[in-house]
Amino acid sequence: MNRARITRLIALPATVLVLAGLTAATPIAIAAANPKPMAGTPASAADQVRTATLLAPDLQLIDVTGGTQTRADDLANIGGGIDFLTLKPIKPISVRVYGDNAVARVKLRFKVVAHGLTLLHAGWTTDLFERRDGRWQVVWSQSTAIPHHLDLFIKSLQP
Numbered sequence: 755m756n757r758a759r760i761t762r763l764i765a766l767p768a769t770v771l772v773l774a775g776l777t778a779a780t781p782i783a784i785a786a787a788n789p790k791p792m793a794g795t796p797a798s799a800a801d802q803v804r805t806a807t808l809l810a811p812d813l814q815l816i817d818v819t820g821g822t823q824t825r826a827d828d829l830a831n832i833g834g835g836i837d838f839l840t841l842k843p844i845k846p847i848s849v850r851v852y853g854d855n856a857v858a859r860v861k862l863r864f865k866v867v868a869h870g871l872t873l874l875h876a877g878w879t880t881d882l883f884e885r886r887d888g889r890w891q892v893v894w895s896q897s898t899a900i901p902h903h904l905d906l907f908i909k910s911l912q913p
Contacts, residue, residue, distance in 0.1 A: 806890035
């Protein structure tokens with residue numbers, strides 16, 4: 755697997771999760787990572803960030819190799835030979851809110867088929883959100899891989 759493919763593979767989790775309707779969580783983790791407020795109780799800003807679904811038009815994503823991608827680049831990867839079989843949070847989503855800005859971080863474990871290869875590994879995703887027109891949007895995202903097989907991962911990054 756070449757460097758470009760590994761880069762796309764590791765950068766995708768944040769986008770897949772956000773498009774699924776959660777900021778770096780899966781439906782399996784909703785109860786633990788995204789407690790619902792009781793009826794009539796307004797959701798906290800942190801809970802709103804946890805359930806945000808929008809990628810800002812000016813999204814900038816930094817992958818594990820230090821490469822950058824735009825929103826269009828990131829969306830183009832979905833359905834292009836990469837299939838996430840499982841994507842599970844290892845820990846609940848941590849969120850810190852600072853006015854109209856928030857940072858969300860989650861540690862994930864996933865199994866993915868990329869161009870015929872099946873990979874198992876974990877990683878961290880950290881997203882910076884801005885509240886624009888009353889809606890939380892991811893503007894910056896950074897992913898860090900925690901490879902299942904470190905030697906294979908290092909080899910895949912070599913030119």
